[in-house]
Amino acid sequence: MRYSSVFRYLLYVVLATYCTSCSEPLPPTDLTKSALIPHPVRVTATQESFVLTPSTAPIHLLASAKDWVGTAGYLAETLLTHTGISLSVENGPRSPGYGGVYFDQRPLDSLDLGEEGYVLQIAPQRIIIQAEQEAGAFRAVQTLRQLLPVVPTDTVLTDWIIPTGTIIDYPKYAYRGAMLDVSRHFFDVAQVKHYLDLLALYKINHLHLHLADDQGWRMEIKSWPRLTTHGGSTAVGGGEGGFYTQADYQEIVQYAASRFITIVPEIDMPGHTNAALSSYAVLNCDGVAPDLYTGTKVGFSTLCTRKDTVYAFVDDVVREISALTPGPYFHLGGDESHVTPLADYVPFIERAQAIINKYGKQMMGWEEVTNAQLSAGSVVQYWREAENMQRGLRQGAQVLLSPAQYAYLDMQYDSTTELGLHWAAYVEVDSAYLWTPEALVPGRSESQILGIESPLWTETITNLDELEYLAFPRVIGHAELGWSPTEGRNWDDYRRRLGAQGPLLRQLGVNFYASSLVEWGE
Ligand code: TNX
Numbered sequence: 001m002r003y004s005s006v007f008r009y010l011l012y013v014v015l016a017t018y019c020t021s022c023s024e025p026l027p028p029t030d031l032t033k034s035a036l037i038p039h040p041v042r043v044t045a046t047q048e049s050f051v052l053t054p055s056t057a058p059i060h061l062l063a064s065a066k067d068w069v070g071t072a073g074y075l076a077e078t079l080l081t082h083t084g085i086s087l088s089v090e091n092g093p094r095s096p097g098y099g100g101v102y103f104d105q106r107p108l109d110s111l112d113l114g115e116e117g118y119v120l121q122i123a124p125q126r127i128i129i130q131a132e133q134e135a136g137a138f139r140a141v142q143t144l145r146q147l148l149p150v151v152p153t154d155t156v157l158t159d160w161i162i163p164t165g166t167i168i169d170y171p172k173y174a175y176r177g178a179m180l181d182v183s184r185h186f187f188d189v190a191q192v193k194h195y196l197d198l199l200a201l202y203k204i205n206h207l208h209l210h211l212a213d214d215q216g217w218r219m220e221i222k223s224w225p226r227l228t229t230h231g232g233s234t235a236v237g238g239g240e241g242g243f244y245t246q247a248d249y250q251e252i253v254q255y256a257a258s259r260f261i262t263i264v265p266e267i268d269m270p271g272h273t274n275a276a277l278s279s280y281a282v283l284n285c286d287g288v289a290p291d292l293y294t295g296t297k298v299g300f301s302t303l304c305t306r307k308d309t310v311y312a313f314v315d316d317v318v319r320e321i322s323a324l325t326p327g328p329y330f331h332l333g334g335d336e337s338h339v340t341p342l343a344d345y346v347p348f349i350e351r352a353q354a355i356i357n358k359y360g361k362q363m364m365g366w367e368e369v370t371n372a373q374l375s376a377g378s379v380v381q382y383w384r385e386a387e388n389m390q391r392g393l394r395q396g397a398q399v400l401l402s403p404a405q406y407a408y409l410d411m412q413y414d415s416t417t418e419l420g421l422h423w424a425a426y427v428e429v430d431s432a433y434l435w436t437p438e439a440l441v442p443g444r445s446e447s448q449i450l451g452i453e454s455p456l457w458t459e460t461i462t463n464l465d466e467l468e469y470l471a472f473p474r475v476i477g478h479a480e481l482g483w484s485p486t487e488g489r490n491w492d493d494y495r496r497r498l499g500a501q502g503p504l505l506r507q508l509g510v511n512f513y514a515s516s517l518v519e520w521g522e
Pocket residue numbers: 298335336366383408410421457458459
């Protein structure tokens with residue numbers, strides 16, 4: 001134990017003794033000084049404390065919130081893991097003046113908090129989580145979780161002090177996403193769930209899965225079984241690959257939903273398709289199936305866009321995946337189709353888009369899809385060329401911002417980083433944070449920005465430790481850019497709050513990059 005943690009521990013012991021041995025109020029704590037990320041919209045402090053103890057009353061669902069058992073259970077589970085305190089969940093009427101944590105579903109029209117907004121009121125006697133929808137209550141639980149002190153694991157703490165006051169909070173953008181490439185290297189269901197849990201802590205609400213690329217097809221398609229039995233059998237560097245059965249995929253979708261995260265499936269087309277082309281000769285113009293590919297080049301493969309069979313294939317793939325996907329989007333890739341002539345690329349995107357729309361989904365595509373005529377509701381994902389995005393904006397489309405030089409989690413932090421690439425930039429923790437989404441679309445209404453997303457391409461990583469190293473802490477900064485108001489944002493304040501996440505990340509076992517730009521808390 002370092003000196004500062006010993007000191008903090010002693011402070012807690014003193015505070016706890018002080019609190020339990022007499023009825024004097026605790027010394028003041030200041031909610032506005034809490035190191036929350038994303039920074040909430042409004043925080044007011046009342047300079048007192050709520051103390052969570054083993055004798056705190058059960059978590060209570062008021063009648064209005066009786067259906068929020070999932071989120072209440074999640075809170076109970078989180079408190080148990082973090083503090084060792086086990087609280088049950090109850091509902092039904094309760095006498096006034098009773099302590100503990102309450103959930104209250106209520107219209108908050110006057111505050112206009114939207115689907116994910118919430119009000120978190122912390123008083124010395126009770127904590128009330130109010131939201132219009134359960135998603136908002138779930139985001140509030142993450143705020144509460146970040147307010148818990150982090151103590152060394154060998155410390156037994158019985159009194160967990162939380163500063164009092166009110167937080168009114170809601171997101172800036174509707175879509176705050178992360179993307180995981182499971183094609184270049186496969187990440188299994190348990191690994192994806194682990195990533196989802198970490199993303200949830202920072203209020204990220206979409207996980208885009210890049211399910212197919214040249215090196216591997218990772219999603220079972222019942223009508224085209226060789227896509228996975230053959231196309232999923234390897235990975236970059238020649239590893240064994242892997243794939244999700246449809247049941248696996250549903251498990252991921254459901255787990256994500258319990259964290260109010262929407263899964264966005266991507267099947268990259270017409271380029272980035274070697275795994276599919278190798279599985280079915282018929283998808284190739286020359287009718288010859290190429291070998292599986294385990295290198296890292298891009299832009300060499302294409303579906304034969306003039307064959308009807310290819311559209312039957314696209315229809316089957318989109319139909320099967322859409323049927324298992326409750327979210328509104330189907331991502332069809334569309335990037336780097338360097339060997340598809342533009343005259344073939346454009347009609348392909350338009351036909352595939354029509355198929356996606358037929359199965360009730362909105363198309364998402366990388367910025368190159370703006371070469372085609374987009375239908376209403378299609379979303380353009382910007383990654384590199386502003387001009388490609390501008391074409392989409394002129395068509396009236398919404399954009400999802402993933403500028404590679406700030407948002408790509410596979411970029412190296414600096415020239416000494418062993419994992420990752422650097423074709424777009426070296427992206428230190430400050431550059432990942434210091435950009436303003438709305439400045440990327442000058443002259444456009446902000447309503448054309450759907451949100452931001454942090455892609456993690458996996459050519460250079462094979463396991464969770466490596467995934468965590470590249471994603472954390474940069475994705476935390478992106479989460480704040482997507483959630484918190486731009487006004488008042490500054491690096492020094494963020495740096496302080498990020499440093500204070502260190503103990504929590506360490507306690508969660510996250511292998512984050514401890515950038516020397518940040519003073520990490522003990
Ligand atoms: C570009 S970004 C790609 C990916 C690579 C990535 C590596 C995009 C739409 N395409 O295929 O994995 O660079 O950084």
